[in-house]
Amino acid sequence: MPVTVSIPTPLRGFTGGRDAVALAGSTVGEVLERLLAAHTGLKRHLMQDDGRLRTFVNLYLNDTDIRQLESTATPVTEGDVLTIVPSIAGGSPVVETELPKLAHAEVLRYSRHLLLPEVGVEGQRRLKAARVLTIGAGGLGSPLSLYLAAAGVGTIGIVDFDVVDLTNLQRQIVHGTSTLGTSKLASAKARLTDLNPNVNVEAHEGRLTSENALDIVRDYDIVVDGTDNFPTRYLVNDACVLLGKPNVYGSIFRFEGQASVFYAKEGPCYRCLYAEPPPPGLVPSCAEGGVLGVLPGIIGSIQALETIKWIIGAGDSLVGRLVLFDALKLRFRELKLRKDPDCPICGKNPTIHELIDYEAFCGIGAEPDYSGLEITVEDFRKEREAKGADLVLVDVREPHEWEIAHIDGARLIPLGQLPDRLGELDGHAEIVTQCHKGGRSMKALEILRGAGFGKVRNLAGGIDAWAERVEPGLARY
Amino acid sequence: MTVRLTESLAEEIRRHGQDAYPAECCGALAGRIGADGVKEIVRLAPAVNRRTDDPHRYLIAPDDLRRLEAGLESEGLEIVGYYHSHPDHPAAPSAFDADHAWPWYSYLIVRVDGGRGADLTSWVLDDDQPRMDPESLEVLSEV
Numbered sequence: 001m002p003v004t005v006s007i008p009t010p011l012r013g014f015t016g017g018r019d020a021v022a023l024a025g026s027t028v029g030e031v032l033e034r035l036l037a038a039h040t041g042l043k044r045h046l047m048q049d050d051g052r053l054r055t056f057v058n059l060y061l062n063d064t065d066i067r068q069l070e071s072t073a074t075p076v077t078e079g080d081v082l083t084i085v086p087s088i089a090g091g092s093p094v095v096e097t098e099l100p101k102l103a104h105a106e107v108l109r110y111s112r113h114l115l116l117p118e119v120g121v122e123g124q125r126r127l128k129a130a131r132v133l134t135i136g137a138g139g140l141g142s143p144l145s146l147y148l149a150a151a152g153v154g155t156i157g158i159v160d161f162d163v164v165d166l167t168n169l170q171r172q173i174v175h176g177t178s179t180l181g182t183s184k185l186a187s188a189k190a191r192l193t194d195l196n197p198n199v200n201v202e203a204h205e206g207r208l209t210s211e212n213a214l215d216i217v218r219d220y221d222i223v224v225d226g227t228d229n230f231p232t233r234y235l236v237n238d239a240c241v242l243l244g245k246p247n248v249y250g251s252i253f254r255f256e257g258q259a260s261v262f263y264a265k266e267g268p269c270y271r272c273l274y275a276e277p278p279p280p281g282l283v284p285s286c287a288e289g290g291v292l293g294v295l296p297g298i299i300g301s302i303q304a305l306e307t308i309k310w311i312i313g314a315g316d317s318l319v320g321r322l323v324l325f326d327a328l329k330l331r332f333r334e335l336k337l338r339k340d341p342d343c344p345i346c347g348k349n350p351t352i353h354e355l356i357d358y359e360a361f362c363g364i365g366a367e368p369d370y371s372g373l374e375i376t377v378e379d380f381r382k383e384r385e386a387k388g389a390d391l392v393l394v395d396v397r398e399p400h401e402w403e404i405a406h407i408d409g410a411r412l413i414p415l416g417q418l419p420d421r422l423g424e425l426d427g428h429a430e431i432v433t434q435c436h437k438g439g440r441s442m443k444a445l446e447i448l449r450g451a452g453f454g455k456v457r458n459l460a461g462g463i464d465a466w467a468e469r470v471e472p473g474l475a476r477y
Numbered sequence: 478m479t480v481r482l483t484e485s486l487a488e489e490i491r492r493h494g495q496d497a498y499p500a501e502c503c504g505a506l507a508g509r510i511g512a513d514g515v516k517e518i519v520r521l522a523p524a525v526n527r528r529t530d531d532p533h534r535y536l537i538a539p540d541d542l543r544r545l546e547a548g549l550e551s552e553g554l555e556i557v558g559y560y561h562s563h564p565d566h567p568a569a570p571s572a573f574d575a576d577h578a579w580p581w582y583s584y585l586i587v588r589v590d591g592g593r594g595a596d597l598t599s600w601v602l603d604d605d606q607p608r609m610d611p612e613s614l615e616v617l618s619e620v
Binding site for chain 2: 008009010011012013014045056058060065083085086087088089090091092310313
């Protein structure tokens with residue numbers, strides 16, 4: 001079954017000046033093999049030493065690139081035209097002198113990457129040269145730093161201030177039982193360098209703040225945002241926009257997650273998507289609302305994927321797209337994001353030229369002074385012993401939290417139902433509000449005081465402090 | 478081999494390099510083989526640089542090239558080579574250039590110095606080695 005192979009001008013010197021050659025074969029690979037056997041001079045220009053096509057050599061079967069078909073296994077039939085089409089590539093010498101070489105052990109370690117034309121030796125060297133900053137070594141930071149380290153990203157910076165807690169291990173897989181109580185940075189560094197000793201882990205102990213963010217971010221090529229709070233998220237966004245760095249974003253809540261790449265030079269930034277933060281307390285954190293452990297694994301892996309694609313320059317990035325993932329329905333959706341021309345930091349007339357106070361921007365710290373409105377767990381125990389049932393304890397958590405543990409004698413009224421159930425409470429009674437750690441119960445206190453309840457106090461530290469300091473037999477979560 | 482172009486075409490290549498600075502410009506050279514065997518550049522066919530991730534690289538994609546060649550064919554022209562700029566680097570091929578070069582084509586390199594177009598040189602892939610050899614470049618001054 002003869003197939004016509006169309007030869008481009010630069011290669012006609014190897015086919016006796018002919019612009020087309022007729023050859024038999026049932027697949028692209030067979031035809032190619034016969035072409036090279038008949039015109040041996042072509043081999044050097046078309047094939048790599050390992051027998052695969054050079055990356056800048058393209059074969060079109062009729063009008064389609066064979067990489068979009070079945071590559072060299074694509075079947076051919078009589079009358080087909082196989083065209084050799086060059087990609088023309090080059091560039092100034094700067095980068096290759098800077099890209100680090102791969103040692104033999106690295107070639108072996110990354111062999112599954114090197115087999116992919118989209119990565120190849122150059123892509124792997126780019127990964128080795130890359131400097132990636134991950135904000136947070138928690139739920140998202142765990143899978144993404146593990147995959148980045150495994151992939152051979154040369155330098156991974158991590159910013160975190162926390163220590164490994166037992167409640168972290170349900171999802172923060174970079175840490176382990178053996179590192180409980182140690183700093184997350186030390187724990188992550190040990191695990192990542194065990195996974196891949198070639199990786200240089202740079203630990204930035206402490207919080208990312210408006211004072212240090214620019215200095216930290218400046219030294220990296222890409223930032224991956226694994227934070228769990230709004231002030232840091234806006235801070236990371238603004239620092240990246242001001243420094244012109246891509247920001248690989250991910251966030252999770254309960255069973256849902258989102259991911260995107262914010263790169264203001266080419267697309268929208270986080271502020272284009274969310275101009276204003278939600279009111280403080282409206283969106284619960286994972287500590288308050290819970291999160292399915294696998295979810296950060298999925299979203300963090302998407303962030304690692306986007307980071308690696310960005311470094312090697314492969315595929316379509318998530319710039320201008322927001323991926324939404326619903327774990328219960330197992331469904332991905334995609335939203336197109338547009339750059340907001342009025343964005344205060346990346347729009348046409350930006351008003352933000354330096355980092356601001358993000359706590360204040362997100363309305364945190366602006367809350368009234370609660371001193372005198374709180375009662376410690378120790379004082380509460382004493383008062384309760386004295387007053388008995390006259391001191392009403394209102395637990396404003398959710399029923400499933402109540403099932404994990406509750407304080408004897410407390411009344412369960414979930415925060416969301418409180419405004420409608422005020423009638424169940426005696427307006428003259430002394431009331432103490434209580435939740436898991438003292439945040440939601442403070443909102444309950446505000447609701448009650450707003451409704452005219454005069455003698456309301458908040459249990460500082462919630463049931464967690466109670467279980468820690470008063471009733472050690474109670475389960476903590 | 479020799480490649481021949483007019484001064485105004487050489488100027489156009491420098492301008493394209495200046496416009497793209499500090500990134501690299503790239504394009505194809507449309508022309509024909511003259512009676513004396515010299516490659517004559519008739520006009521430039523600027524191309525889209527598909528490498529946006531790295532200012533030190535250029536890439537002309539195969540689909541773009543196919544379209545371009547089809548268009549040139551109707552004018553009786555063909556691609557005889559390519560040009561690209563080296564921002565703040567000598568007008569000499571890099572190892573990356575040589576690794577990716579095709580035989581026969583002329584590769585013109587223009588140095589762009591601090592945003593100003595400077596030297597223009599031409600190179601062709603060596604017959605045996607993966608390296609580029611200098612090629613004689615005739616720039617015709619116009620009357």
